[in-house]
Amino acid sequence: MKKKKKIDHLTLTVVEARLNALNQELGARLFRQCFSVPTSHIRDLGTVLFDKEERTLAIGNFMPVHTGGSHVSLKGMLDWIGRENINPDDFIIGNDPFIVRFGHVADWSFLRPIFYKGELVFYHFARTHQYDSGGSYPGCYFPRSYDCHGEGLIIPPVKIIERGRIDEKAYSIILKNLRGSTMVRADNMLVYESMKKVEKRIIDLLKEYGKDTVMATCDELINRAR
Numbered sequence: 001m002k003k004k005k006k007i008d009h010l011t012l013t014v015v016e017a018r019l020n021a022l023n024q025e026l027g028a029r030l031f032r033q034c035f036s037v038p039t040s041h042i043r044d045l046g047t048v049l050f051d052k053e054e055r056t057l058a059i060g061n062f063m064p065v066h067t068g069g070s071h072v073s074l075k076g077m078l079d080w081i082g083r084e085n086i087n088p089d090d091f092i093i094g095n096d097p098f099i100v101r102f103g104h105v106a107d108w109s110f111l112r113p114i115f116y117k118g119e120l121v122f123y124h125f126a127r128t129h130q131y132d133s134g135g136s137y138p139g140c141y142f143p144r145s146y147d148c149h150g151e152g153l154i155i156p157p158v159k160i161i162e163r164g165r166i167d168e169k170a171y172s173i174i175l176k177n178l179r180g181s182t183m184v185r186a187d188n189m190l191v192y193e194s195m196k197k198v199e200k201r202i203i204d205l206l207k208e209y210g211k212d213t214v215m216a217t218c219d220e221l222i223n224r225a226r
Contacts, residue, residue, distance in 0.1 A: 005216035011209065015217040018205055022198045023049045023058040023124075029194040030128060031062065035183035038106075038129035045128035050074055051218050052120045066107070066127040074125055076101045077111050077157040088115040089164035091192045093174075094157035095133065097148075105152035106133045106141075110188070112195040116206050121215070124195045131187060132179040153177045161192060 027047040031040050038044035046066025049058040054074055059067040076099050077092060092111040094100045100109050106129050114122040135152035136142045145151050153174065160171045175181040206214050 005212055007213065007217050007220050011213065012217055012220055015205070015209065015214055016221055019049060019202075020058045022201055023047050024060050026124065026126060026194050026198050027060040027062050029197075030126070030187075030190060033190055034128070034187045035180070036129055036131045036187055039187070044107075045126065046070065048074075048125040050123040050125060051215070052122065054078070054123070055218075055222050057122075057218055057221060065103075069102070070125055070127070073100050073102050073109055073127070074111065074123060077109065080157040081159070086113050086120065087163050088113065088118075089161070089196075090159050091161035091195075092157050092159050093188065094155050095152075096154050096156045099156050102127070105135070105148070105154055106130055108133070108155070108188075109157075110191045110195075111157075112192065112199070114199045114202055116203055116211060119211075121206070121211070122202065124198060126191055126195070128187075128191070130178075131183045132181075134177045134179070138179055160188070 024047070027045055030045055031043050034040050043062040045062050046064070047060035047062070048056060048067055048070045050071070051057055054071060056071055061067055077094055078086070080099050081092060090113060093108055095105045095108045097103060097105070102109065107127055108130050110126045112124050113120055114124060132138055133152035136145060136150045142151055148154065155174060158170055160167055175185055178184050
């Protein structure tokens with residue numbers, strides 16, 4: 001049985017602060033640069049960093065409704081895609097409330113795995129209100145809709161980017177059913193590129209302290225949270 005690595009208090013504090021800061025940075029990039037009015041003006045978004053065991057490590061509570069219970073959304077998305085089908089530089093989107101298990105269809109969930117030396121180490125998750133999601137009215141606010149389809153396009157978890165390549169065929173089906181599709185695409189790519197920047201900095205952290213130390217720190221953070 002492998003003995004657990006002991007983490008000193010200073011290392012624990014520094015790694016925890018770095019992970020929290022990087023997760024917050026993702027949200028800050030989104031509301032400062034996106035086209036979506038709810039995201040940019042009322043910060044209608046949330047960001048979460050999970051470890052490979054799908055445990056919550058850091059949350060960006062720009063709007064807490066998007067982070068509370070987000071581990072349930074993560075599980076729903078991974079169950080649908082299949083954990084064996086998660087690859088480096090994949091980018092998954094979805095808003096299906098029956099699979100992602102959250103909210104109204106204007107709020108899209110985004111998921112990107114983080115790999116280090118070929119090994120899955122983290123998942124980065126974000127959810128934010130899109131410029132448009134189709135449906136009868138712009139912005140998906142239609143309380144007199146006959147059914148859920150009138151509220152907007154329902155998207156099961158789908159890889160719009162797989163191993164760094166955009167699946168234009170699948171993505172075009174989504175974008176053709178939206179108003180302001182160029183702005184929605186720009187916002188989606190903003191999430192993707194922002195997650196890539198965070199990934200680079202997390203990998204730098206892993207190189208600086210060593211993977212075993214960082215992951216042991218994550219274990220200790222979970223224990224202390226319990």
